[in-house]
Every structure is written in structure tokens, then in C-alpha cells.
Amino acid sequence: MSNDASSAAGMKEISSPRFAAFYNWMMDQPVVRRGFDPLRRETVGQAQGVVLEVGAGGGQNFPFYAPARVVRVEAVEPDDAMLVEARRRLTAAPIPIPITLTRAPVEALPFPDEHFDSAVATLVLCSVHDPERGLREIWRVLKPGGTLLLLEHVRAHGSIAAWVQDALVPVTTRCMGNCHWNRDTQQAVLETGFQATQVRQLSGGLQPMLSLSAVRPRTQEERNESH
């Protein structure tokens, strides 16, 4: 089956069944969950209203949406193997929030402009083919005043660590589902026009993580209209 949204956007299809199997197994390991579950809860727990989740993977974030805050989640994921796992989890452990899954890349979101109150991406922007285009798409589908919530591997601060990251990118992209662990995602978010409201650098060394909340600011005209 072809990935219609990817093809329409002139993008290569994304299909890494072996990485998907390994990743979903790894993310289920108790030691990994102990590290990631609190970060997922913190990031995803801030989502509210109608929520977009991009690169939803095997649905690892779904249990962390707060039913009292979230109306529904529209999750997109371009890789069939990940979608199968996400659907399996939703069936095995139903979530008290409507969640729909659509096969699509973040660079070509099948949603109208200004549709969502929040957008969530965890461990995704390191893997996407064109993160700047993906961020512009998220901007387009977020309402003015809407919130972007990210948890991402990012570029190391130290020049030696960043050099090592750069040197190993050919390996991480090949073995870890196109992971570019050396991307300056915070800079890309700000360059798209988002305003950061909360930034937290987690851990360091070779694999620093960024926890970031940002808002799509309202224009002056939109601010006037809302008064």
C-alpha cells in the first residue's frame, strides 16, 4: 500500500519494520520506561483541547493524555509497522479519549489550517526528513495561541560531543530509524516563529534532551479580534 500523504508531498515513503520492532520492544523495557514515562507525562500532560500528535510511533504517549483536558487526539505516523503497533496498543488498553490514527508524515499534514489547540512531538524531529517543513506544517495547523509540546534528542553543547554526534550520524540514521541526534531543534522551532514559553535541557554529554513548550503567537489583528 502506498503512503498517499508522503507521495502527494513528493517524499520518500517511510518504512522501517525492523527498527519499529526493536524500538517498540525497547520502549517497553521497565528500565527505559522508568526514564521516559515521567518525561512523557510532563510533556503530553500539558496538551489540551483538540490535539495533534506527530510521529506517534507505537502509541507510547497515548496513556499520558489527561482526559479532563483533552477533547480528542489526532495522531499521525508515516510508518505502517508503527501504526500496526499503535493500533494494537489502543485495542489492548483502551484510552478514555478518542484517538484517531492516520498515516501521514509531519511534512504533509492532512488537516485544515488552524485546527488544533496543541501539537505534541516526542523523539520525532530528529527522525523526520525535513524538520523545518514539518515545523511549518505544525504552525499551519495550530490555532493562533496554540501550543507546541516537544521532547527531543538535540545537538550537544560541547564542541567535542557535537563533533562525535556529527561523525556518528551516518550510523544513527542507518540503524536508528533516520535519527539525526545532532539537530538544533530549539533553534529550528524559534526560526519557524514559535515563542518558547518553557525550555528545559535534560541530561547532557552525547545525548542531551530538550523539553520545550512553545506557542504560535497571535498576530496583533488576532489579539484585537479576541477582545
Ligand SMILES: C[S@@+](CC[C@H](N)C(=O)[O-])C[C@H]1O[C@@H](n2cnc3c(N)ncnc32)[C@H](O)[C@@H]1O
Ligand atoms: C524514535 S520514534 C518516536 C516514537 C514516539 N513518538 C515516541 O515518543 O516513542 C520516531 C518516530 O518518528 C516517525 N517519523 C519518521 N519520519 C517522520 C515524518 N517525516 N513525519 C512524522 N513522523 C515521522 C517514525 O516513524 C517513528 O515512529
